[in-house]
């Protein structure tokens with residue numbers, strides 16, 4: 001459901017179909033205004049990290065959230081999976097600059113079965129990614145397999161993503177695959193929606 005008139009406007013481009021975010025426009029994902037808004041802090045806080053977890057971030061793009069996640073994982077590990085090599089290169093550069101060495105990089109398509117063993121992750125995080133995936137149900141099913149029982153699945157969806165999914169859409173997808181809805185926080189501009197795999 002659109003939450004602002006600007007949101008309604010960007011959603012019109014949905015008519016063009018599911019479009020992957022161009023890596024040439026990665027600058028806009030890292031723009032200073034986004035960082036000044038405290039967007040990354042809020043989302044990373046919702047991952048409830050103690051430092052020991054194994055975390056999967058699908059579609060990290062240029063690593064806007066990845067650096068903060070990696071820095072929280074003092075004894076844990078972060079896996080990044082993106083379909084675009086160019087995006088993985090950008091996230092690798094950002095993590096190298098921040099001297100984050102607890103990260104593994106995987107090129108892969110989240111449309112396909114995710115290339116990880118069952119029950120591998122304490123937390124899976126997707127920010128503005130699911131809308132770009134045609135087989136969303138299959139992706140969430142695969143996430144359910146690789147998140148540990150009791151583990152967290154966290155979506156962050158927000159303006160100006162034309163493929164932004166609503167809380168209701170996320171609930172329909174995740175609950176039908178067996179995730180339990182925890183909470184939805186945010187404002188008119190973005191939502192952070194959390195689910196847990198049954199213990």
Ligand SMILES: C[S@@+](CC[C@H](N)C(=O)[O-])C[C@H]1O[C@@H](n2cnc3c(N)ncnc32)[C@H](O)[C@@H]1O
Pocket residue numbers: 020021029058059060061062063064065081082083084087108109110111126127128129132133
């Ligand atoms: C809009 S960007 C969001 C980047 C980052 N999460 C952020 O919020 O700054 C979407 C990212 O998802 C990746 N992506 C899109 N479809 C994908 C797929 N099927 N499998 C894996 N990654 C995908 C894109 O390459 C891109 O890096």
